[in-house]
Amino acid sequence: MKKKGIIVALICLVSIYSKAQARFFTKNGEISFYSKAPVETIEAKNRSVSCVLDTQTGALQFLVLMKGFEFRKALMQEHFNENYVESDKFPKSDFRGEVVNNSEIDYTRPGSYPAKVKGKLTIHGETKEVEADGTIVVDGGKLKLGSVFTILLSDYKISIPATVRDNISKTVQITISCSLDSLKTS
Amino acid sequence: MKRKYIIGGLLLLLLLGGSWAYLEFNRQRTDSRRLIPKFTVEATDLLQEFASNEKRAGEKYAGLDVIIAVGGIVKDIIRHDSGSYTVLVGTPADASSVRCTMDTLYSSELHQINPGQRIRVKGNFNGYKADELGIGSDVEMNFCVLDSPLLKK
Numbered sequence: 001m002k003k004k005g006i007i008v009a010l011i012c013l014v015s016i017y018s019k020a021q022a023r024f025f026t027k028n029g030e031i032s033f034y035s036k037a038p039v040e041t042i043e044a045k046n047r048s049v050s051c052v053l054d055t056q057t058g059a060l061q062f063l064v065l066m067k068g069f070e071f072r073k074a075l076m077q078e079h080f081n082e083n084y085v086e087s088d089k090f091p092k093s094d095f096r097g098e099v100v101n102n103s104e105i106d107y108t109r110p111g112s113y114p115a116k117v118k119g120k121l122t123i124h125g126e127t128k129e130v131e132a133d134g135t136i137v138v139d140g141g142k143l144k145l146g147s148v149f150t151i152l153l154s155d156y157k158i159s160i161p162a163t164v165r166d167n168i169s170k171t172v173q174i175t176i177s178c179s180l181d182s183l184k185t186s
Numbered sequence: 187m188k189r190k191y192i193i194g195g196l197l198l199l200l201l202l203g204g205s206w207a208y209l210e211f212n213r214q215r216t217d218s219r220r221l222i223p224k225f226t227v228e229a230t231d232l233l234q235e236f237a238s239n240e241k242r243a244g245e246k247y248a249g250l251d252v253i254i255a256v257g258g259i260v261k262d263i264i265r266h267d268s269g270s271y272t273v274l275v276g277t278p279a280d281a282s283s284v285r286c287t288m289d290t291l292y293s294s295e296l297h298q299i300n301p302g303q304r305i306r307v308k309g310n311f312n313g314y315k316a317d318e319l320g321i322g323s324d325v326e327m328n329f330c331v332l333d334s335p336l337l338k339k
Contacts, residue, residue, distance in 0.1 A: 025321045027285065028264055028272060047270060047287055048312070048326050052319045065313040065326055067250075068287075074213045081250050088248050091313045179267070183321065 022056040024143050029178030031064055035169045042076060044069040051178045053143065058102025060117060062095040062176070084158050085124050093123045095130075105136055112137045117147065123156040134176070143180040148173065218289040218331045221253045223308050229258030229275040229284040232325055236314040237282075247311050255308040255333050256284050256325075260301050271296055273330070275307060281322030286330040295332050306333040 029049030035042040047070075050063040066087040071077040081087040097119010099105065105113040113136045121130045134147030150171045153160065160170070225247070227235075232254075235243040247254070258275040261283055265271055270290050274283040286307045288296065299305055309330030317323040 023320075025319070027321065027324065028266060030266075030268070047266060047268070048272070048285060048328070050315060050319055050321065052321060061319055063315060063319055065315065067310070067312040068326055068328055070328060072214070073211070074215050075211055077215075078250060088250075091244070092315070094318075 023052060023054050023183040024180035025052045025183045026050070026178050026180045029062070029145075029176070031062075031177075032175045033069075034173040034175070035171075037169045042071070044071045044077075044080070046070070049176075049178060051145065051180060052183070053099070053145070053180055055102075055105075055107040055143075058099035060095070060097055060099055060119065062178075064093050065091060066093060067091065084153075084160070090123075090125045093121075095119055095121045097130075099136070105138075107138055107143070110138050110140070115145075115147075121151070123151075124158055126156040128155050141182060145176065145178045145180065147176045150174065215329065218292070218309060218329045221308065223253045223255035225252075225311075226255040226257075226306075229256050229325075230277055232256060232284060233276060233280075233282050233323070236316075236325065237323065240314060240316060244314065252311045253308060254311045254327065255306055256286070256327070257306040258284065258304070260299055260303050260305055262301055263296060263299070269293070273299070273305075273307060275305065278302075282317075282324055283322070284325045284327065287326070287328040289329045289331050292331045299332070307331070308333050 027050050028047065029051045030045060030047050031049050032043065032045040046064055046068040048065065048068050052061050053059070066085050067081060069077070069080065071080065085093075097117055100116040100118050101114075105115065115134045115136045116131070117134060118129070118131045120127050122128075128151075130149070130151070132147050132149035134145060137144040137146075150173050152171055154170065235246075256275055259278060261274040261276055261278050263271060263273050271288045271293055273286045273288060273296070275286060276283040284307075286309055289309070307327070307330045309327040312326040312328055315324050315326065
């Protein structure tokens with residue numbers, strides 16, 4: 001009877017421990033975007049991306065403040081915030097979705113795993129279903145997420161004035177790079 | 187003769203206008219050191235402002251290139267893979283922080299500060315993230331520099 005009690009207690013402890021390891025997060029992820037047009041290339045990077053991944057369910061979320069995107073040129077940053085994404089009206093963008101092939105990823109074994117992600121991306125107050133391919137690297141208790149995909153600016157009602165149409169492409173390439181640590185629950 | 191002056195004047199205007207457009211198009215950010223804060227606030231008060239009424243606080247700090255100076259205790263100094271740094275300011279026991287991504291031009295100044303130390307940082311206010319993801323809420327700033335009066339101590 002005593003042995004059974006110890007076994008049950010151990011099973012409970014293991015399940016609590018593994019549940020505590022299920023969520024990984026960062027507040028220092030990076031998202032950059034790249035737009036190549038005839039006149040010039042526009043690049044910007046945000047180094048304060050929040051990301052949470054639940055390795056048990058595959059639920060994946062990103063949250064980013066639009067004013068956090070850093071451009072080389074001040075005028076570009078002003079146009080981006082004031083005219084294109086209207087960051088005072090729509091201060092945040094987010095993604096809520098899941099790793100579709102989560103069951104194929106062994107989060108306990110170091111390695112690089114291809115990941116298919118699907119979910120709702122919201123930019124400029126507009127929400128669209130998106131799918132993207134990426135990789136999840138399991139390494140020393142950390143998870144490194146990476147993905148590159150493109151979006152159409154018009155899908156998010158981001159309109160480009162005729163005067164700068166040659167400066168900005170209609171599609172933008174987005175690169176995500178996040179290193180996640182285990183979220184320890186107390 | 188008169189026509190010469192008119193053409194010359196128009197060419198000069200064109201040259202000046204073109205120069206201005208070129209300079210404006212390629213304008214770089216103002217050096218963070220030279221920026222004057224619109225607001226000076228304690229990190230804990232700033233976080234509390236947003237926690238108690240996010241809409242009102244958002245309206246107060248709305249606008250482009252709003253520079254704020256934030257005072258508080260250094261919770262952590264995070265070095266990113268890219269070589270840049272983020273300094274977390276606030277109450278050590280609290281999950282919420284003011285996250286100050288430092289201007290890469292002045293990263294070398296960070297050797298002067300350590301966790302537990304009181305500092306003041308100024309930079310661009312980017313916004314507030316409420317705790318939507320279950321990882322604490324934060325105010326975010328970038329292009330931050332240590333506020334110079336503090337460095338003289």
